[in-house]
Amino acid sequence: MKTYRVGAYEVPVLQGVKLEAFAGEALSVMGASGSGKSTLLNILGLLDVPDAGQLKIQGEGVIRFSKARRTQIRRSTIGFIFQAYHLLPELNILENVLLPLRAAGLPFREGRARAEHLLEEVRLSERLKHRPMELSGGEQQRVAMARSLINQPDIVLADEPTGNLDSVMGEQVLECLFRLTRDAGNTLIVVTHNAEIAALCDRLLRMEDGRLES
Template sequence: MSDVAIRLTGIKKHYNAGKPNEIQVLRGAELSVGRGEVVALVAPSGAGKSTLLHIAGLLDTPDAGKVEIAGEDLTGRSDRARTNARRSQIGFVYQFHHLLPEFTAAENIILPQLAAGISRKEAEARAQELLDKVGVGKRADHRPGALSGGEQQRVAFCRALANGPGLLLADEPTGNLDPATSDQVFEALIALARDTGLAALIATHNMELAARMDRTVRLQDGVLV
């Protein structure tokens, strides 16, 4: 297995190609994140960090450049191949938790495991283990509407890690939380990353949180510095 969880090489992306209002978002962005490394992605609004994360997570395709996940070049692969890679190798966390409201916290973590072919018994044990690690194990049977914002986001982290991905991509995961709760949720995220040895690329506006990660990269004029 490659020691590099993700490598982006020469990533370019533009919108409205050939039109007067063409927007060049990414101009050859390059980044490598190693296994067990937690990297902060910092950029002002509109600079293209969500676009970069979508390309890194195989949700969007670059106009040019290469995306390698765990040493495998997935650029230009079929939709099915990219979907399979997302399911097995990548976890996503967004600013809003996007939990399914009709299911409990545990069920939200169990469902993606069942979709991956894991047995119900194993999925239940995995869900409880993850919830315990982030301090909300006693809330496993509660639906999202009965959880606090911080608890909801911690459950979202657990769901992202349910299938044991090697890479976690997070887009402003504490952006909707107050400072105290944000700090608690961030600590839970970092603890999960350290415990599982996964790589994490976390977009944030919070420079205090960014400073607590292994390193910070800034998206500026379409490239990473």
């Protein structure tokens, strides 16, 4: 359950959402603008908390955890891809992908090798030293995708990842997204307005009146 309060106004957004997603599954979420799709994704991605209800990630109830603990779980478990790429303009492509690398654990060399591998997977090996501005929208989104996967997340959440792209670019991005998440056995949840994208997923969910229907 999620209600936004702005001054005296209350905007009830999520009212009865029940969802279970498994490893290796690709789900799409469709629904009218303002129906609460991004709100849902932010909650699933531990960027926001619901007013009531439960969220379990790998069997662990995470809502009551401290903010620091939730951030830790988010960093190690979840990869986020946004409609507007959110790359840092002053960093090159490789540096952008390396940005979320877990400080603890992985030696830099290994992290770098992983970043280079991911950039090869999204077919941008030739562009490591380029700045985001020197890339097309589809290429920038593929960088954002590599960045979302650098910490080897189990769950990948994408909020209209092709919303700013033409259909050819969009297809290239999605081909990468489906291939990489399937190979890694991830749970993939894609919010989209595009029925063709939704049809590529294992399950289609529809957000309506604060409820999620299969």
